[in-house]
Amino acid sequence: MALTDSTPGSHDVAVSGPPGSLRARASKYALLPLRLFLAGTFIYAGLDKFLDPAFLASSGSGSMAETLESARSTAAIPALIDLAQNDPRAFGIAMAAGELAVGLGTLVGLWTRLAAFGGMLISLSLWLTVSWGSDPYYFGNDLPYMMAWTPLIFAGAPQFSLDMAISRKRRRRGRHIFG
Numbered sequence: 001m002a003l004t005d006s007t008p009g010s011h012d013v014a015v016s017g018p019p020g021s022l023r024a025r026a027s028k029y030a031l032l033p034l035r036l037f038l039a040g041t042f043i044y045a046g047l048d049k050f051l052d053p054a055f056l057a058s059s060g061s062g063s064m065a066e067t068l069e070s071a072r073s074t075a076a077i078p079a080l081i082d083l084a085q086n087d088p089r090a091f092g093i094a095m096a097a098g099e100l101a102v103g104l105g106t107l108v109g110l111w112t113r114l115a116a117f118g119g120m121l122i123s124l125s126l127w128l129t130v131s132w133g134s135d136p137y138y139f140g141n142d143l144p145y146m147m148a149w150t151p152l153i154f155a156g157a158p159q160f161s162l163d164m165a166i167s168r169k170r171r172r173r174g175r176h177i178f179g
Contacts, residue, residue, distance in 0.1 A: 029159055031151055038148060039107035042119060046100030049092060056092050064092035067130065074133025081129055098122055106152065109161020116152035123149065 017023030049055050054062035065088035072081040084091040099122060105115030123146035131140030138144075157163050 031155055031157070032159055034148060035106055035109075035112075035152060035157060038116075038119060038145070038152070039103045041145075042099045042103030042122075043107065044103075046096045046098070046103060049096035049099070055096075056089055058089060064088040064095075071130045071133070075129040076132040077128050080125060084129075095122070106157070109157035109163050112157035112161060112163050113153055116149045116156075120146050120149035120153065 017027070052062065054060060055064055057063045057065075059065050065085070068081050068085050068088055068091075072078055072085075075081050098118060102115050102119040102122065105111055106119065123142050127140065127142035127146055131142040134140030
């Protein structure tokens with residue numbers, strides 16, 4: 001049975017178990033490991049792309065151009081690959097910047113739902129292009145990443161986040177964005 005935790009400082013947080021119990025406290029932090037994992041992974045992926053000179057090269061092994069070319073024949077939506085092939089370097093920079101922004105936003109919990117939606121879109125685009133040819137489908141890792149963003153889109157970052165700090169500050173001052 002879901003209850004609302006009535007411990008000080010935790011308003012409107014759905015929990016499982018009696019308020020104050022170990023189970024109730026654990027449910028408050030249930031999304032934190034997922035959030036940290038996704039944030040760390042996307043920060044690492046973005047930095048890895050920016051710091052790898054081969055990735056941003058116009059051609060050659062490990063370049064964005066080569067990755068796009070090798071994925072084109074198996075992509076679910078080859079038009080996405082064609083669009084990126086117009087300027088692979090700019091697309092690579094945009095991809096790295098997007099991953100970094102998503103990861104940092106998720107890590108600090110700023111605009112978490114928007115960051116999670118961005119992470120889901122990045123993962124979706126990678127699934128429809130680069131990992132679409134994985135057979136069986138579960139060998140490709142972009143689909144699970146795409147699905148892993150879903151809880152953060154729905155719940156945001158209820159603990160240890162700038163979103164929550166801003167929300168509490170607004171609540172104390174009596175200002176609400178919605179309602």
